[in-house]
Amino acid sequence: MITKNYIRLTVAILTVWFVVASTTTWLFADESIKSDKVYNQEKDNDLNALDDLYGDDEYGSTTSYDAPVADPLYWFNYAIFSFNDKLYFWLLKPVAQGYKFITPPQLRNGLKNFFHNALFPVRFVNNILQGKGEAALCEAKSFVINTVGGGVGFATPAQYIFKIKTYNEDFGQTLGNYSINEGFYLVLPLIGPSTLRDSVGRVGDFFLSPTTYIESTELTYAVSSLEVVNAVSLRIGDYETLKDAALDPYVAFKNGYIQMRREQVAK
Amino acid sequence: MEKLLAFNKVSTAIFTILTLFIVWLPPSVLLSADTEAEIVLRNGVNSIIDVLNDPAFADKSHKEAKRDISLSKAEAFFDFKEFSRGALGQNWRQFSSGQQSEFTKYFSQLIANTYIARLDGESLNDIKITYLKTEIIDATKSGIERAEISTEVFHNKIATPVHYRMMKKKGESWKIYDVKIEGVSLVGNYREQYRTRFNDPPDKFIQEIKEKIAQ
Numbered sequence: 001m002i003t004k005n006y007i008r009l010t011v012a013i014l015t016v017w018f019v020v021a022s023t024t025t026w027l028f029a030d031e032s033i034k035s036d037k038v039y040n041q042e043k044d045n046d047l048n049a050l051d052d053l054y055g056d057d058e059y060g061s062t063t064s065y066d067a068p069v070a071d072p073l074y075w076f077n078y079a080i081f082s083f084n085d086k087l088y089f090w091l092l093k094p095v096a097q098g099y100k101f102i103t104p105p106q107l108r109n110g111l112k113n114f115f116h117n118a119l120f121p122v123r124f125v126n127n128i129l130q131g132k133g134e135a136a137l138c139e140a141k142s143f144v145i146n147t148v149g150g151g152v153g154f155a156t157p158a159q160y161i162f163k164i165k166t167y168n169e170d171f172g173q174t175l176g177n178y179s180i181n182e183g184f185y186l187v188l189p190l191i192g193p194s195t196l197r198d199s200v201g202r203v204g205d206f207f208l209s210p211t212t213y214i215e216s217t218e219l220t221y222a223v224s225s226l227e228v229v230n231a232v233s234l235r236i237g238d239y240e241t242l243k244d245a246a247l248d249p250y251v252a253f254k255n256g257y258i259q260m261r262r263e264q265v266a267k
Numbered sequence: 268m269e270k271l272l273a274f275n276k277v278s279t280a281i282f283t284i285l286t287l288f289i290v291w292l293p294p295s296v297l298l299s300a301d302t303e304a305e306i307v308l309r310n311g312v313n314s315i316i317d318v319l320n321d322p323a324f325a326d327k328s329h330k331e332a333k334r335d336i337s338l339s340k341a342e343a344f345f346d347f348k349e350f351s352r353g354a355l356g357q358n359w360r361q362f363s364s365g366q367q368s369e370f371t372k373y374f375s376q377l378i379a380n381t382y383i384a385r386l387d388g389e390s391l392n393d394i395k396i397t398y399l400k401t402e403i404i405d406a407t408k409s410g411i412e413r414a415e416i417s418t419e420v421f422h423n424k425i426a427t428p429v430h431y432r433m434m435k436k437k438g439e440s441w442k443i444y445d446v447k448i449e450g451v452s453l454v455g456n457y458r459e460q461y462r463t464r465f466n467d468p469p470d471k472f473i474q475e476i477k478e479k480i481a482q
Contacts, residue, residue, distance in 0.1 A: 053407060054353050109424050237385060245381040248460045255459035256451045263450025
């Protein structure tokens, strides 16, 4: 009962935020378009060549990098970003390394496939919500083949033998597909970069993911932790590389997330 | 009999001339733009993988040599000046040409360092690159030809989409001017980091990268 109320409250708060944020982003977007015009008018050969080369993306006159997402909660986000960073280096990484050491790669890979297979409802429903019938069908086929023929999804004969593609769609992308913009940038504890839209999307996907319907709370936590640790164990070093390459890691991760999501929505 | 011999001589001559002609022709006449760009990319990527896989550099003490050699291979098909210009965005014009080349030098080292460090200690023998498609994009107003090549890199059982954006200036060969990994443009990502720093002098940017490399 308490959890139900909690979810309702979260949804309500996020909805209000969403409306408020959308308007501010529009204001910001307007400004950036104006300033871009001024910048384009300047006759600088070098810069014109630059705009020439990087300018005309699929996003129209302004480049994909130049349409920023507002960050009104910068200080809050920055604090969570630092917290997540410490969490990764002090807890998640050592645990994942230990786990990697004692768990054979075949098992870790199998678990990754299993979790991917279990999240089939999220992908299936969101493909349908975006009118991607063929993709939804592929997902359904994959799910049946991998569940039956791949030992509840540990192996992926649908991909290896039948060459069926998978289509990662989530509710955040569905909202993006309905032309709802990101709102503003948000860094979530434990989860990392997100936006208001994608956070709302996460609430939607929450109801479609099987872990939500496990009766025992302890088991839910255990399964979710295993999922996270397993996933991290397969990608140790990626976070460090991105962070080391950046001059301003906070901005680099923010921009990276926004670019990645825009590409996913555009697909 | 003599007639036949004469005929043979003529056909040999024609064949020789034809062969010479084909060999002499620059490759760009024989290949369409998209295959040409793809060949440059394939050869370039393979040459770097060869360096990284070379057992001669396996020891940690050869780290710098490994970086410098792969970087010199990369320079043949990466336009690092264009990378730097794109990354610095509006700040670029405040740089003198000397500062521009200095920045370009360190920026390319930073990129090389990070990606080589990531691949260090991992076997690249099982790396599999699939070239999915090559798209010719409209040339720029100033006449630079462009192409986007989509690839998928399969390594450690993880598939990562990598897109290369290539350009060909008049009289030059195809070169990469941006790389998009999982939809994230490398140049765009740096550009965003530099976007709000219009008050900083060029030397500060250069110093910052130098320190970053030394870390």
